[in-house]
Amino acid sequence: MEIVENLKTTNSHETDISAHLKHVENAIELNNISYYYPNVVEPSLKKVSLNVEKGKFVLLMGATGAGKTTLSLCLNGLIPQLLEGKLTGQVSVAGKNVGKTAVQSLSKVLGLVLQDPETQIIGRTVEEDTAFGPRNFLVPLEQIKQRVDQTLEKVRLKGYNQRLSEELSGGEKQRLAIAGVLVMEPEILVLDEPTSELDPIGRAEIYETLDELRRKKDLTILLVEHSSEELIHKADEVVVLNQGEIFWKGVPTELFRNLPLLRQCGIKPLPVSQIGWDFYEKGWISFAEIPLDIPSAEGLIRALLPKYGKQQWQQKGQEQEQRIERERERERDLGLGLELDQVHRRNSRLKQEANQSDKNSSVEVRNLIYHYNSEQPALRGINLTIEAGEFVALIGQNGAGKTTLAKHLNGLLKPTQGEVIVEGMNTQQYDTSDLSKTIGYVFQNPDHQIFSATVEKELEFGLKNAGYKGKEIRERVEQVLQVTGLEKYRSVHPFSLGKGERQMIAVASILVLKPMLLVIDEPTTGSDWVGVQTMMTLIRKLNAAGTTIIMISHDMDLVAQFANRVIVLKEGEILLDGTPQNVFSNEQMLLDSAIIPPQFCRLSKQLNDILGHETFIESSEFAAMFESKGTTGC
Amino acid sequence: MLIEYLAGDTLIHRLDVRTKMFGFLGFMILSFLFEDPIYQLIIVFCTGLLAFWIKIPLRKFMVMVVPLIPIIISIILMTGFTFSPGRFDRISSQAVLFYALPGDRLGATVGGFLMGTTFILRLLGMMIASTVLTLTTTMDEVTQFFQKMKVPPEISMMLTTAIRFIPTLDKKRRQIVEAQKARGTKFNEKGIIGSIRSYLPIMIPMFINSILMANSLSMAMLNRGYGLTRTWTSVRELSFEPRDYGTISLVVILLTLAIFVRFKLNLGVL
Known part of the structure; x- marks a missing residue:
């Protein structure tokens, strides 16, 4: 908190100074920019005018296709120098006219980090890659070495010099990509969704790096981003683009307290702000009191409960408190954490079920051990039963074995030891292509599978593989096109559509096979909030119709909201297994595997003297603690 | 090799x-x-x-x-x-x-x-x-060798990046194969036509992905000043x-x- 306060004061100080020298201090000036991609009628940017003051941290948000990437490409001249099309208006960056300066020269002033780190790393080793930029500018070798070391330290990759870039983790790769542009010592850093492909740890690493950079150096940062929780108190300003136009501009807290506005912008609201908005609508609190983090939400609930809370909660709070105290004592006596106990109970229950050879179970995994090559086992003794119709979320750190386990379900991987029985079929005896008729598997990146010239043909492919003929194919494709809302795109080339639609095509191409079990790996990475909602609504609908769903996800809010069972993997073993409420209340154990529970669960934990062991996962549950009637005046 | x-x-x-x-x-x-x-x-x-x-x-x-x-x-x-x-x-x-x-x-x-x-x-x-x-x-030595042999810098750059991207593309290939297998693709169709046809679902995404990657690679290279001059600082002088x-x-x-x-x-x- 103190740091945030400090930042705020320095910021306001800076604002004072820059107010005096406004025209000199602008790092980025966009004047009436419009841009048309080649052969496109609609402009991607419409008369955008924007000034970014030197030293500011500006967040650029908006739905997919709003023009965020296009805008960032305009800033260093890649538009129009590399990408053709029609650009009008004037862009100047640190006093340089972008239209008249080569991209390469601009890179000394403005560093642009793109989305996919994989294609931005040019060197084989970390050092080779970082040195690439300065070498192009013929910086003397001694100086390069010095700069590379300094930059690597800044992005917290100190000592990685000789590591192969190929072997870095996702977060490290992205930080290397940032190092690659920072080493040229730009005054402005523009990052286009640098964290969209990363897990929470990787994301946190990037944000911390940016924070450090900002504190240490007078760097102007423009960050394009979807997720928001961590950034609200870091950014000075938010700019929201909508269909190529600047839709809103202002202070982050202002935007994130205004839920209807967020909805219009297509940005995901913070969970706790939903509770606050509810109170605000009832007239209990003022707009500025809408909480944006957990402590303030906690304070708010505590303050409002005596006044507006339902009777039962006040009483329950006291009773629970006594009970928890008793339980804690008991735990201490047993010397065993309650959590571990639960897992054991669950496991023994699973074993019983396995023995009964339940007909209804969709997936049965017994003593599954898997080794990649001859290294450390990636899975070490997984026992798991999943009933038909369940909605299971698989969570855990990168490398915990989520994908390895999931790939066993459709036979892409065969167990080294133990067995996997899916819908009554032992995967050892069946080929993936046979299993694909009953078990659908949607991969994270839709571009790895799309290869047909139209959406319709793409959907037909799986059916043809499965041996279906004419009429059956047509009917099924028709049905799925309707369910997924892809009807209007049926004869469009898949690659002319946006990422969200392509993701939907990937799902649709599996759905035509009417799988009984659907495994989805990260169905929402890189989608905007609207895209996420559409996708999750579809998955929930499928689940309601009886399809068993197994979803791998890093988005804990989604997991809590949609799954009815959560399995946490850690180092190839099942760490926790239970309902979202159960799993997310084990904050300490989750922390060990670097999972941060959703805001609501953390809030429930904070309020555990009132709620007891109950964990809420939806805002309506919190709202239910209070009187439903609104009173006027606050 | x-x-x-x-x-x-x-x-x-x-x-x-x-x-x-x-x-x-x-x-x-x-x-x-x-x-x-x-x-x-x-x-x-x-x-x-x-x-x-x-x-x-x-x-x-x-x-x-x-x-x-x-x-x-x-x-x-x-x-x-x-x-x-x-x-x-x-x-x-x-x-x-x-x-x-x-x-x-x-x-x-x-x-x-x-x-x-x-x-x-x-x-x-x-x-x-x-x-x-x-x-x-090291790759750098190879690049310098090309330079000494008066190979145009574009060509040596092309070769070195090609080598850098072999593991990346191989990973892509594996991911594509898995994605297509999951949709029931069989890779053992008979005859030359059959085997070519069964590899189309691999080859087409592979081409598309390579082009996409090449595209953003070229942006990334420009972003980092490639092409400003036709030479660059040698990391180690050959002697x-x-x-x-x-x-x-x-x-x-x-x-x-x-x-x-x-x-x-x-x-x-x-």
Whole structure:
């Protein structure tokens, strides 16, 4: 908190100074920019005018296709120098006219980090890659070495010099990509969704790096981003683009307290702000009191409960408190954490079920051990039963074995030891292509599978593989096109559509096979909030119709909201297994595997003297603690 | 050929890249001079010693060699039956072991089999030698070598990035194969047309992904000032050291000796 306060004061100080020298201090000036991609009628940017003051941290948000990437490409001249099309208006960056300066020269002033780190790393080793930029500018070798070391330290990759870039983790790769542009010592850093492909740890690493950079150096940062929780108190300003136009501009807290506005912008609201908005609508609190983090939400609930809370909660709070105290004592006596106990109970229950050879179970995994090559086992003794119709979320750190386990379900991987029985079929005896008729598997990146010239043909492919003929194919494709809302795109080339639609095509191409079990790996990475909602609504609908769903996800809010069972993997073993409420209340154990529970669960934990062991996962549950009637005046 | 650089500090690692390239050329000439498998065996043995010196990862090397075994066998058979006795100088090589077809046709000659063995040993020797070369040479040295040889910088940049992206593309390929398998693609359709057709679902996404990647790579390179000048700072200036002169003289002496043995003494032929 103190740091945030400090930042705020320095910021306001800076604002004072820059107010005096406004025209000199602008790092980025966009004047009436419009841009048309080649052969496109609609402009991607419409008369955008924007000034970014030197030293500011500006967040650029908006739905997919709003023009965020296009805008960032305009800033260093890649538009129009590399990408053709029609650009009008004037862009100047640190006093340089972008239209008249080569991209390469601009890179000394403005560093642009793109989305996919994989294609931005040019060197084989970390050092080779970082040195690439300065070498192009013929910086003397001694100086390069010095700069590379300094930059690597800044992005917290100190000592990685000789590591192969190929072997870095996702977060490290992205930080290397940032190092690659920072080493040229730009005054402005523009990052286009640098964290969209990363897990929470990787994301946190990037944000911390940016924070450090900002504190240490007078760097102007423009960050394009979807997720928001961590950034609200870091950014000075938010700019929201909508269909190529600047839709809103202002202070982050202002935007994130205004839920209807967020909805219009297509940005995901913070969970706790939903509770606050509810109170605000009832007239209990003022707009500025809408909480944006957990402590303030906690304070708010505590303050409002005596006044507006339902009777039962006040009483329950006291009773629970006594009970928890008793339980804690008991735990201490047993010397065993309650959590571990639960897992054991669950496991023994699973074993019983396995023995009964339940007909209804969709997936049965017994003593599954898997080794990649001859290294450390990636899975070490997984026992798991999943009933038909369940909605299971698989969570855990990168490398915990989520994908390895999931790939066993459709036979892409065969167990080294133990067995996997899916819908009554032992995967050892069946080929993936046979299993694909009953078990659908949607991969994270839709571009790895799309290869047909139209959406319709793409959907037909799986059916043809499965041996279906004419009429059956047509009917099924028709049905799925309707369910997924892809009807209007049926004869469009898949690659002319946006990422969200392509993701939907990937799902649709599996759905035509009417799988009984659907495994989805990260169905929402890189989608905007609207895209996420559409996708999750579809998955929930499928689940309601009886399809068993197994979803791998890093988005804990989604997991809590949609799954009815959560399995946490850690180092190839099942760490926790239970309902979202159960799993997310084990904050300490989750922390060990670097999972941060959703805001609501953390809030429930904070309020555990009132709620007891109950964990809420939806805002309506919190709202239910209070009187439903609104009173006027606050 | 293993492509990754193997960190180490042996003499071979420290040699100038031009010396190593020259040595490699010398080795090639040497291996093409002799037809006798005994001589080839000596050459392979020597390169093998070099390989042990730099501590070559044996397992990875075996992974590379094992799939070649069917090819090795078929090469020996092919040469055994196709080389006619008249092609050989030595009487012993001209001997025909047996005929595969009635009427004294398609005879298996001793020389043919020996020639086959030579081909195999040559192949093996080259694999070892090129592996030694690539394992001890960094990409940067290769780029500098191109520069010294007056290869245009665009081409050397292209080659180095191509090598950098081999593992990345291989990962892409695996992911695509898995994604398509999950949709029921079978990769064992019969006939040439069938097998081509079954690989379309792999090839098309592969092309599309490569193009997308190339696109953003070109942006990333421009972002980092590539193309501003046609040269760039060399990380290490190439310079000949005494050890380079020594090695080059050794190679030259060996080559002269070999040429003398081969053409004056007429040894090492079949």
